[in-house]
Amino acid sequence: MLQRLVLLLSVIPAAAHAFCGFYVAGGGASLFNDATQVVLLREGTKTVLSMQNNYRGPPQNFAMVVPVPVVLQKENVKTLTKNLFDKLDQLAAPRLVEYWEQDPCYQPPARAMSMDAFGGVGSAKKALAPSMESGVRDYGVSIEAQFTVGEYEIVVLSAKDALGLEAWLTDNQYKIPSGAAPLFRPYIQQGMKFFVAKVDVAKVKFENDVATLSPLRFHYDSEKFELPIRLGLINAKAEQDLIVHVLARERYEVANYPNVTIPTNIDLVPSAKSEFGPFYASLLDKTVKKNPKAVVTEYAWDASTCDPCPTPPLGVQDLMLLGLDVVTGGAPMPELEFKNRDAVPPQEAAQVDTMIRNLMAQISRRRMGSMGRFVITRLHARYDKGSLGDDLVFKATTPIAGGREFLTNGSELEQGAVSASVNNFQARYAIRYPWAGKIECSNPQRGKWGGPPGGARPRPVAAEDLGLVKRDATLAAKLVESPVPEVGLKGLKSRAGLPVKK
Numbered sequence: 080m081l082q083r084l085v086l087l088l089s090v091i092p093a094a095a096h097a098f099c100g101f102y103v104a105g106g107g108a109s110l111f112n113d114a115t116q117v118v119l120l121r122e123g124t125k126t127v128l129s130m131q132n133n134y135r136g137p138p139q140n141f142a143m144v145v146p147v148p149v150v151l152q153k154e155n156v157k158t159l160t161k162n163l164f165d166k167l168d169q170l171a172a173p174r175l176v177e178y179w180e181q182d183p184c185y186q187p188p189a190r191a192m193s194m195d196a197f198g199g200v201g202s203a204k205k206a207l208a209p210s211m212e213s214g215v216r217d218y219g220v221s222i223e224a225q226f227t228v229g230e231y232e233i234v235v236l237s238a239k240d241a242l243g244l245e246a247w248l249t250d251n252q253y254k255i256p257s258g259a260a261p262l263f264r265p266y267i268q269q270g271m272k273f274f275v276a277k278v279d280v281a282k283v284k285f286e287n288d289v290a291t292l293s294p295l296r297f298h299y300d301s302e303k304f305e306l307p308i309r310l311g312l313i314n315a316k317a318e319q320d321l322i323v324h325v326l327a328r329e330r331y332e333v334a335n336y337p338n339v340t341i342p343t344n345i346d347l348v349p350s351a352k353s354e355f356g357p358f359y360a361s362l363l364d365k366t367v368k369k370n371p372k373a374v375v376t377e378y379a380w381d382a383s384t385c386d387p388c389p390t391p392p393l394g395v396q397d398l399m400l401l402g403l404d405v406v407t408g409g410a411p412m413p414e415l416e417f418k419n420r421d422a423v424p425p426q427e428a429a430q431v432d433t434m435i436r437n438l439m440a441q442i443s444r445r446r447m448g449s450m451g452r453f454v455i456t457r458l459h460a461r462y463d464k465g466s467l468g469d470d471l472v473f474k475a476t477t478p479i480a481g482g483r484e485f486l487t488n489g490s491e492l493e494q495g496a497v498s499a500s501v502n503n504f505q506a507r508y509a510i511r512y513p514w515a516g517k518i519e520c521s522n523p524q525r526g527k528w529g530g531p532p533g534g535a536r537p538r539p540v541a542a543e544d545l546g547l548v549k550r551d552a553t554l555a556a557k558l559v560e561s562p563v564p565e566v567g568l569k570g571l572k573s574r575a576g577l578p579v580k581k
Contacts, residue, residue, distance in 0.1 A: 117131075127405050128299075129296040144248075145276075146272070147297075152224055158228060171378040171505075173506035174541050175351070176507060177531075179528065180525070180528060181529050219243040221236065223236065232277040232279060236275060240267065241264035244273070278290075305472045309470060320460075320461055321462065322459050323374075326393075332474060336374050337374070339374075341363065341506045343508075345509075346509050362555045362566070364552060365555055365566040372462075375460070376458055376459075379478070387507075389541040415435050454478075478500060481504045481505070494575065509575070511578065511579075
């Protein structure tokens with residue numbers, strides 16, 4: 080069976096940052112990677128890798144160094160926009176929802192309901208080539224390809240020896256952190272190449288010494304499916320967060336480290352709304368401490384749906400931008416232009432706009448149906464130099480469900496992750512507001528949840544920028560309202576889904 084998947088590595092902004100490569104600069108300048116997202120779309124042996132980075136450091140030329148399995152040519156490389164990376168991250172992020180207890184004395188008509196409805200440089204040749212060419216025989220380093228794409232001046236290198244590659248980078252006025260050679264060596268022994276993307280800062284906008292770079296996309300063929308992360312440990316001084324999104328026909332997990340699912344369907348106290356990010360970081364830290372070296376599954380769901388949805392689900396055009404056009408040869412979505420829109424009365428223009436949106440949605444649904452379903456899996460690792468010694472290797476695994484407003488026996492909310500026929504698992508947390516009115520019936524039905532009294536349904540809150548939050552090991556225990564047996568937290572009530580008695 081053909082294997083199709085998208086893998087997205089999100090590096091959370093933090094003091095230390097996970098990265099599948101590393102930055103180098105002239106003169107030993109201090110460089111930091113504030114945010115990195117890497118997308119790998121794969122079918123068979125073909126991989127399309129898209130990578131977006133933010134760079135923090137002085138406004139001078141710098142480069143990214145990333146190991147790749149083959150020599151890349153210019154036709155394999157292009158730049159993208161960053162909006163899609165944000166969309167995918169928000170779609171699968173841990174989310175907080177709010178529920179209000181409904182009138183315990185109300186008797187609804189008999190019908191099925193789903194509560195989850197709520198829910199300064201010159202060219203690369205000029206800047207790099209002279210020193211490269213003079214050092215080929217001295218260092219055992221060869222220039223396999225050289226070209227420019229957007230603000231990137233790209234060189235693909237091969238090396239016979241790790242010390243030679245380290246010396247070449249150093250002698251070309253790049254300050255390599257000490258101890259780089261041992262991390263280069265495994266990739267050289269595997270015959271991998273080194274993708275060096277030098278950035279022309281004259282083409283980049285800096286704000287407060289932070290540059291947002293255009294996402295790079297390139298593709299190659301390789302039998303292996305793994306994520307090279309060891310080079311990212313060169314600058315590691317503390318724990319790093321690594322988030323991986325896999326978009327595939329099946330759910331994915333790591334093959335060479337333990338796997339665990341994040342505790343989900345937990346009720347929180349109302350004050351947690353303003354501290355949701357720090358709460359989740361605390362819960363994640365407790366989960367990792369309880370399961371050393373484990374990679375945590377936070378999401379496994381159909382890519383074309385979500386419930387509740389922090390952002391619209393992925394469409395065909397999103398998949399094409401991530402590289403489905405490369406692996407399937409599929410045509411991009413058509414572009415429909417409304418000519419002379421200003422000459423049409425506003426009401427009629429609005430009707431045409433709606434018709435165009437509906438038509439595009441219909442085309443997207445039909446294309447998605449012809450390609451079959453994809454599943455997004457979000458994996459989260461927290462590690463340092465001592466906890467991860469190997470690159471991440473991924474394998475397909477069975478479906479799971481959890482984190483839904485689903486009653487397992489008609490009265491108790493499902494807990495944790497369970498085996499299922501389809502993937503419906505998410506890291507979901509709820510604030511539940513008990514009924515505040517009078518209860519005047521003889522047989523009140525407590526614990527029925529829905530929207531607020533006014534009827535407006537608040538959007539779920541996604542936990543983002545987790546690396547920026549101040550970590551507090553005690554916060555999870557302070558903010559949980561229901562028990563979390565996976566990490567030994569008792570809570571204020573016996574189980575999730577019950578109202579707290581006043």
